[in-house]
Amino acid sequence: MYGLGRIVKSIQTKYQDVKIIDTLEYGRCLFLNGKIQSARLDEFIYHEALIHPALFLHPKPERIFVGGGGEGAILREILKHPTIEKVVMVDIDKEVVELARKYLLSWHRGRFEDPRVKVYYQDARKFLRKEKETFDCIFLDLCDPGENEGPSELLFTKEFYTLIKKRLSENGIVAVQSGSTNLNMLKYFSNVFQTLKAVFPFVLPYQVYVPSFVGPWGFNLASMSALPGSLNQNCIRKKRLKGKLKFYSQEVHNSLFVLPDYLKKNLRKGKVVYNA
Numbered sequence: 001m002y003g004l005g006r007i008v009k010s011i012q013t014k015y016q017d018v019k020i021i022d023t024l025e026y027g028r029c030l031f032l033n034g035k036i037q038s039a040r041l042d043e044f045i046y047h048e049a050l051i052h053p054a055l056f057l058h059p060k061p062e063r064i065f066v067g068g069g070g071e072g073a074i075l076r077e078i079l080k081h082p083t084i085e086k087v088v089m090v091d092i093d094k095e096v097v098e099l100a101r102k103y104l105l106s107w108h109r110g111r112f113e114d115p116r117v118k119v120y121y122q123d124a125r126k127f128l129r130k131e132k133e134t135f136d137c138i139f140l141d142l143c144d145p146g147e148n149e150g151p152s153e154l155l156f157t158k159e160f161y162t163l164i165k166k167r168l169s170e171n172g173i174v175a176v177q178s179g180s181t182n183l184n185m186l187k188y189f190s191n192v193f194q195t196l197k198a199v200f201p202f203v204l205p206y207q208v209y210v211p212s213f214v215g216p217w218g219f220n221l222a223s224m225s226a227l228p229g230s231l232n233q234n235c236i237r238k239k240r241l242k243g244k245l246k247f248y249s250q251e252v253h254n255s256l257f258v259l260p261d262y263l264k265k266n267l268r269k270g271k272v273v274y275n276a
Contacts, residue, residue: 072108
């Protein structure tokens with residue numbers, strides 16, 4: 001599927017197999033446990049779709065929590081918003097972050113060094129249990145739900161989302177990467193949706209096509225406050241971002257939340273996931 005140019009780095013960490021590979025079709029790519037996680041050619045589509053809907057819908061995002069996101073592109077996108085005062089990033093695998101700092105420069109563009117960013121290397125669930133701080137937006141960019149071999153299996157459960165709810169400030173929003181929305185892989189996306197619905201009264205599912213993933217990818221926004229599904233152009237202008245967007249816009253935002261009927265019907269089949 002991916003024509004190989006050269007293997008830049010290959011290691012086995014405590015948690016997963018990590019490879020950084022220069023491919024012919026998508027440029028430099030990050031693979032975890034043999035699955036592509038991010039490609040230089042199109043990572044901006046994924047990361048802009050994950051980050052900006054929540055940040056534009058929130059009236060004034062200042063304090064941000066990120067679970068996962070070791071490549072650093074999430075930091076790049078978050079810090080385009082001028083209201084941001086603090087970003088806490090928690091990733092369980094320090095070695096992945098260190099590799100990203102060295103080999104994935106176009107992803108993070110030095111944002112790890114921004115004084116507003118604090119990075120911790122531990123389990124996100126344990127971190128949030130211990131720390132009582134609340135956040136305006138929480139982003140969960142964790143390994144695909146349902147992959148038992150990964151370190152984030154327990155971070156797609158009702159118990160974890162209940163903890164997330166406690167760490168959201170008033171009008172807070174959580175954005176969750178929720179797996180593939182390919183026709184033969186809808187179970188995880190639907191389960192994440194239903195599990196979030198068991199905790200939050202307002203959940204908005206959406207999807208975006210990511211070429212290197214060879215299909216559409218799903219996300220969910222959740223909040224204790226009502227979430228409008230559409231955005232007007234004035235909202236984009238008022239934010240006055242520090243940095244350009246390559247994918248996200250008002251028109252794109254509104255289109256992300258328009259789901260086909262088969263996908264909406266499948267969401268009803270999802271099951272709430274509990275800790276084992």
